[in-house]
Amino acid sequence: MLGLDFIRAERAAVEKAIEAKAVDLNVDELLSLDAEVRRLKTEIEALRAQRNTISARFKDVAPDERAELGRQAKEAGARAGELESELGEKDGALKSLLMRVPNIPWDGAPIGPDETFNTVVRQEGVVPKFDFEPLDHVALIEQNDWADLSRIVQVSGSRQYCLKGRLALLETKLMGWALERITEGGFTPITVPSMAREQAFLNQGQFPGHKEETYEMPADEQWLAGTAEVALTSLHSGEIIEGDKLPILYAGYSPCFRREAGSAGKDVRGLLRVHQFVKVEQYVVCDADDAVSAGWHARLLELAEGMLQALEIPYQVIETSTGDMGLGKFRMNDIESWVPSLGKYRETHSCSTLHDWQARRANIRYRGSDGKVRFAHTLNNTALASPRILVPLLENHQTADGRVKLPKAMQELIGASTSEVRW
Numbered sequence: 001m002l003g004l005d006f007i008r009a010e011r012a013a014v015e016k017a018i019e020a021k022a023v024d025l026n027v028d029e030l031l032s033l034d035a036e037v038r039r040l041k042t043e044i045e046a047l048r049a050q051r052n053t054i055s056a057r058f059k060d061v062a063p064d065e066r067a068e069l070g071r072q073a074k075e076a077g078a079r080a081g082e083l084e085s086e087l088g089e090k091d092g093a094l095k096s097l098l099m100r101v102p103n104i105p106w107d108g109a110p111i112g113p114d115e116t117f118n119t120v121v122r123q124e125g126v127v128p129k130f131d132f133e134p135l136d137h138v139a140l141i142e143q144n145d146w147a148d149l150s151r152i153v154q155v156s157g158s159r160q161y162c163l164k165g166r167l168a169l170l171e172t173k174l175m176g177w178a179l180e181r182i183t184e185g186g187f188t189p190i191t192v193p194s195m196a197r198e199q200a201f202l203n204q205g206q207f208p209g210h211k212e213e214t215y216e217m218p219a220d221e222q223w224l225a226g227t228a229e230v231a232l233t234s235l236h237s238g239e240i241i242e243g244d245k246l247p248i249l250y251a252g253y254s255p256c257f258r259r260e261a262g263s264a265g266k267d268v269r270g271l272l273r274v275h276q277f278v279k280v281e282q283y284v285v286c287d288a289d290d291a292v293s294a295g296w297h298a299r300l301l302e303l304a305e306g307m308l309q310a311l312e313i314p315y316q317v318i319e320t321s322t323g324d325m326g327l328g329k330f331r332m333n334d335i336e337s338w339v340p341s342l343g344k345y346r347e348t349h350s351c352s353t354l355h356d357w358q359a360r361r362a363n364i365r366y367r368g369s370d371g372k373v374r375f376a377h378t379l380n381n382t383a384l385a386s387p388r389i390l391v392p393l394l395e396n397h398q399t400a401d402g403r404v405k406l407p408k409a410m411q412e413l414i415g416a417s418t419s420e421v422r423w
């Protein structure tokens with residue numbers, strides 16, 4: 001959400017962002033509602049003042065004038081009541097439009113309606129050259145009985161999986177490893193629920209635009225989050241944080257649930273795109289200072305890249321286009337990991353700077369060293385998400401006999417006596 005004062009003063013920039021992010025929103029409609037709301041508030045205040053003035057005069061006038069005064073006071077009150085219900089209506093309409101106002105993207109973002117306009121910032125690691133026909137992760141899993149991808153369909157439907165044997169152990173260890181690495185980076189490890197109320201999704205930005213992507217539990221008026229970002233954005237909602245307590249740094253672990261309603265037919269094979277997965281999330285609440293935010297953006301990327309380097313997975317950092325970054329982002333860099341069986345890089349991390357767009361929605365404020373209270377800035381990035389990360393991990397490190405030679409960091413993790421891990 002952007003402040004109304006900003007939208008009024010920087011209308012052209014807001015309209016440019018609306019166009020660049022291909023958002024269906026009319027600033028004229030929003031600003032005329034804003035003017036209506038302000039006019040109504042002024043009129044209601046005037047009527048209240050009028051009624052108070054009349055009531056104050058009551059004791060001083062002759063008894064035969066009191067009836068008339070009483071009528072005028074009653075009339076002013078009734079008129080104020082009518083206007084208040086109109087104000088409620090118009091203020092509600094204004095607020096729902098404000099929830100759809102996009103953040104202003106940074107001027108280095110490629111302008112374009114979708115991911116085809118994303119650009120590659122840099123590539124790291126060497127794409128493996130196999131001297132044998134490499135298998136994809138599904139074949140590797142089936143050959144080594146590392147997961148059940150078929151029986152489970154009758155239990156839970158499509159886009160579900162069970163990891164088995166040491167791949168099941170590896171996933172849990174990977175999550176612990178990611179949590180520890182981010183904790184070493186100065187972040188507080190925190191496990192958060194995936195269940196949350198509607199307001200948490202409005203605060204984070206998933207709502208109102210992406211309800212159809214989200215599992216609902218109507219009997220409990222709760223929804224299932226697709227990322228720990230939802231809970232972490234609202235954890236400090238409504239607070240005024242003392243400035244010296246910033247930055248708040250969370251390494252959030254949670255199960256993640258996504259309907260993938262818009263992904264029919266995409267990544268239907270294997271572990272790339274499933275309804276339930278686990279993720280360690282990096283989350284920052286910091287000073288409302290663009291340079292401080294930019295510093296944390298770089299740090300979040302560095303922490304994620306460090307893990308991909310330790311996993312010896314080749315990757316590329318992507319500059320996300322205005323149309324692909326989503327409503328609330330000022331800047332978004334995806335990290336894409338090399339998937340040999342696809343012969344291309346696939347997104348495994350997403351790093352975002354939102355400035356105060358989320359903090360305004362969640363009402364997260366802080367008292368700066370100057371004593372002024374401001375909305376904070378928030379950022380988030382994936383630390384590690386599984387099972388998607390298993391796809392490049394297994395495929396890049398496979399050997400000719402369908403085994404996996406895990407990188408050193410993983411061998412230590414699973415206590416493998418040899419570098420050949422065979423289940």
Ligand SMILES: Nc1ncnc2c1ncn2[C@@H]1O[C@H](COS(=O)(=O)NC(=O)[C@@H](N)CO)[C@@H](O)[C@H]1O
Nearest residue numbers: 227229272273274277348349350381382385388
């Ligand atoms: N349906 C899915 N199945 C498996 N992994 C997924 C799925 N959706 C997202 N992910 C993983 O979760 C990562 C983060 O998802 S994201 O929507 O891009 N971004 C976020 O959730 C942010 N909070 C940063 O983590 C993705 O890069 C991907 O690795």
